[in-house]
Amino acid sequence: MTTEHYVKxxxxxxxxxxxxxxxxxxxxxxxxxxxVFFDWLENQNVLSITDLTQKHLAKYFxxxxxxxxxxxxxxxxxxxxxxxxxxxxxxxxxxxxxTGLESAPIAxxxxxxxxxxxxxxxxxxFTQQEIKQLYDSIEQTYSHLxxxxxxxxxxxxxxxxxxxxxxxxxxxxxMKLTMDDIDFDRRTVFVRQGKNYKDRIVPMSxxxxxxxxxxxxxxxxxxxLSHNRLFINAKIFLRRRLIELKKxxxxxxxxxxxxxxxxxxxxxxxxxLQNGVSIENIAKFLGHTSLASTQIYTHLx
Numbered sequence: 001m002t003t004e005h006y007v008k009x010x011x012x013x014x015x016x017x018x019x020x021x022x023x024x025x026x027x028x029x030x031x032x033x034x035x036v037f038f039d040w041l042e043n044q045n046v047l048s049i050t051d052l053t054q055k056h057l058a059k060y061f062x063x064x065x066x067x068x069x070x071x072x073x074x075x076x077x078x079x080x081x082x083x084x085x086x087x088x089x090x091x092x093x094x095x096x097x098x099t100g101l102e103s104a105p106i107a108x109x110x111x112x113x114x115x116x117x118x119x120x121x122x123x124x125x126f127t128q129q130e131i132k133q134l135y136d137s138i139e140q141t142y143s144h145l146x147x148x149x150x151x152x153x154x155x156x157x158x159x160x161x162x163x164x165x166x167x168x169x170x171x172x173x174x175m176k177l178t179m180d181d182i183d184f185d186r187r188t189v190f191v192r193q194g195k196n197y198k199d200r201i202v203p204m205s206x207x208x209x210x211x212x213x214x215x216x217x218x219x220x221x222x223x224x225l226s227h228n229r230l231f232i233n234a235k236i237f238l239r240r241r242l243i244e245l246k247k248x249x250x251x252x253x254x255x256x257x258x259x260x261x262x263x264x265x266x267x268x269x270x271x272x273l274q275n276g277v278s279i280e281n282i283a284k285f286l287g288h289t290s291l292a293s294t295q296i297y298t299h300l301x
Contacts, residue, residue, distance in 0.1 A: 003047055006038040013095050025172045033088035036064075049096065054105045057089060061110060079112045086110055123296070124257045125267040128274075133249055134259075135161050140248045141241070155219045156231060157241050158211050163189070165264040166208035168286050174261065177230040182212060191287065200287050235261075269297045 013034060017027045040060055046052060064077060064085055077085075086108065096104035126134065135158075142153045163174045173191045181190040187209050189202045204212060216230075223232060231238070242259045249255070257263070265286070272282050283294040 003038075003042055005048060006042070009049055010034060010038060012099070013092060016095050016098075017091070024176075029084055030088040030091060033085045034092050036085075037089055037092070049101065050103060052096075052105060054108075057093075057105050057108055060089070061086065061108070065112075083111050086112075123263075123266050125263060125270045126254070126257065126259075128271050130251065130254050130257075131161075131165060131264075131267055131271075133251060133254065134245055137245060137248045141244050151219070152232075153241055155215050156233065156238065157245060159215045159231070160238055160241070160261070161264065162204075162208045162211040162215075164261045165268050166205060166211075167202045168265050168268045169202070170265065170287070171235060171261040173287075175229070175231060175235050178228045179216070179230060180228065182216065182230065184209075184213065198287060198289070200284075202285065266297075269294070273297050 010031075014027060014031050017030055022030070037060060040063065041047075041052070041056070044056070044059075046056060065082060067077065090107035090109065093105050093107045097106075138154050138157045141157070142150045145153070160174075163169050163177070164171070167174075167189055169177075169189075169191065176192065177189065181192065183190065187204045189204060189212075191200045191202060220230075220232060225232060238261065242261070246254060246257075246259045269282055269286060272285070273279070277285075279291055279294050279298070282288075282297070283291055286294065288294050
């Protein structure tokens with residue numbers, strides 16, 4: 001996005017969302033999605049918001065539904081991701097009208113229906129043996145880097161497994177964790193403002209506790225960081241590390257599966273269910289507000 005006109009509107013839009021009290025995650029998502037929309041408008045030579053029409057929205061919605069996923073080749077954007085885009089653009093239309101631009105398009109309220117059965121079929125959790133193989137393969141990654149860089153990658157990858165698999169955190173929950181959220185005395189992780197703005201406390205197993213303790217005291221404290229977040233890097237780095245980890249595994253079944261932070265969360269849920277933990281306790285562990293969300297895993301196994 002290079003047009004100064006769009007840059008200013010984008011900044012005002014984000015400020016407006018914050019004034020309305022949207023969560024940090026929602027603001028971040030809307031911010032990102034509207035930025036992509038403005039980039040697309042520039043490529044279409046629509047250089048002023050006053051030229052925006054309902055036809056442009058329809059054309060853009062068609063574009064993002066056919067656009068390939070830039071992170072995972074060979075796939076398109078998920079229905080959930082697409083609907084988040086539609087939410088952001090509708091909210092932009094509302095913002096434009098509230099700022100006095102009466103010629104702006106109205107919100108479309110267009111959303112794709114989530115096929116729950118297809119969603120279940122698309123979930124491919126790793127088995128307990130595959131999770132172990134992935135974790136054991138961490139040491140085999142980034143061998144081309146020097147010791148310090150290699151250790152940094154390995155430590156954060158171990159922490160990734162501890163939090164997103166061992167504690168079943170959502171991506172946003174794990175990335176927002178700060179040093180203050182880790183209670184080493186009680187061996188718990190405090191999840192602030194999870195989905196639906198709910199807080200919860202997640203216990204750390206002995207194995208998870210040792211990984212987090214080692215990360216904090218033997219690794220993270222070496223760095224003079226300008227932030228208090230637990231992870232020293234952004235989520236895009238974690239995604240890349242997971243892809244590199246999958247490549248390091250000499251297992252065709254692992255290679256065929258998609259690996260993401262959320263797949264690790266799916267995996268621990270299925271493993272807990274296989275090990276006899278009740279649906280109610282799994283729902284509490286994962287932070288689900290409805291048992292219907294947790295019951296998806298009964299279909300997986």
